[in-house]
Amino acid sequence: MPASRLTPYNKKRDFAVTPEPPGRIGKSAGKKRRFVIQRHAATRLHFDLRLELDGVYKSWAVTKPPSLDPATKRLAVEVEDHPIDYGTFEGTIPQGEYGGGTVQLWDNGTWTPQGDNPQRDLARGSLKVCFDGKRMHGGWALIRLRDKDTGFRKQPRHNWLLIKETDEYAKPGEPDALASEVTSVKSGRTLEEIASRSRKVWHSNRSEKKEPEAKPRAAATRAKAPAKRKAPAAAKPAAKKKLRK
Numbered sequence: 189m190p191a192s193r194l195t196p197y198n199k200k201r202d203f204a205v206t207p208e209p210p211g212r213i214g215k216s217a218g219k220k221r222r223f224v225i226q227r228h229a230a231t232r233l234h235f236d237l238r239l240e241l242d243g244v245y246k247s248w249a250v251t252k253p254p255s256l257d258p259a260t261k262r263l264a265v266e267v268e269d270h271p272i273d274y275g276t277f278e279g280t281i282p283q284g285e286y287g288g289g290t291v292q293l294w295d296n297g298t299w300t301p302q303g304d305n306p307q308r309d310l311a312r313g314s315l316k317v318c319f320d321g322k323r324m325h326g327g328w329a330l331i332r333l334r335d336k337d338t339g340f341r342k343q344p345r346h347n348w349l350l351i352k353e354t355d356e357y358a359k360p361g362e363p364d365a366l367a368s369e370v371t372s373v374k375s376g377r378t379l380e381e382i383a384s385r386s387r388k389v390w391h392s393n394r395s396e397k398k399e400p401e402a403k404p405r406a407a408a409t410r411a412k413a414p415a416k417r418k419a420p421a422a423a424k425p426a427a428k429k430k431l432r433k
């Protein structure tokens with residue numbers, strides 16, 4: 189496969205282990221581009237903001253819940269482009285893998301650039317957008333900070349600020365207004381609920397040919413899944429503990 193904008197994404201991940209989707213460039217969107225924010229309980233809880241642009245999601249890891257107070261700027265660390273398939277991903281990345289931890293779909297919807305050339309604005313480090321999501325609304329700005337000299341050993345990393353613009357959706361003086369939003373916009377589940385079910389999702393996705401020992405585990409975890417599948421009678425709760433590593 190030739191190098192693409194998703195090569196860094198693919199290199200960081202072992203798709204035999206992680207339930208995340210492999211990176212493929214998606215179709216270009218129409219005028220309304222998608223966005224997603226994933227709340228990610230990795231080493232540190234953060235919010236992954238992803239804006240669809242030219243068949244990939246441009247991505248930032250925001251260290252705190254987005255602030256509705258225009259005076260409170262949030263640090264947004266630029267990370268690798270993600271595939272469009274990632275926009276519906278909710279589940280648990282196994283510990284030990286890149287980004288290990290549970291991912292929750294915290295917001296999604298569409299965004300429009302305020303200017304006529306978002307590619308140029310991104311390159312210049314000042315992108316103004318309008319969100320039409322479930323929790324994110326109205327005008328926001330992404331402003332790149334001057335790069336710090338991180339030394340030759342480290343990968344340069346670009347820090348941005350995510351800032352709410354003053355409009356009818358802003359809440360001056362309430363920087364943490366969105367911190368109480370802790371459920372998935374897709375499933376209504378909390379991170380803990382997603383984590384307890386994901387053990388079933390990623391194990392049962394594995395091919396039994398590739399990994400014969402996955403069979404009894406998958407059966408045991410299926411028992412934890414609500415409604416959709418019939419729980420095998422033989423499932424023992426004790427088997428569940430082995431899945432947590």
Ligand code: MN
Nearest residue numbers: 228236249287
């Ligand atoms: Mn993340």
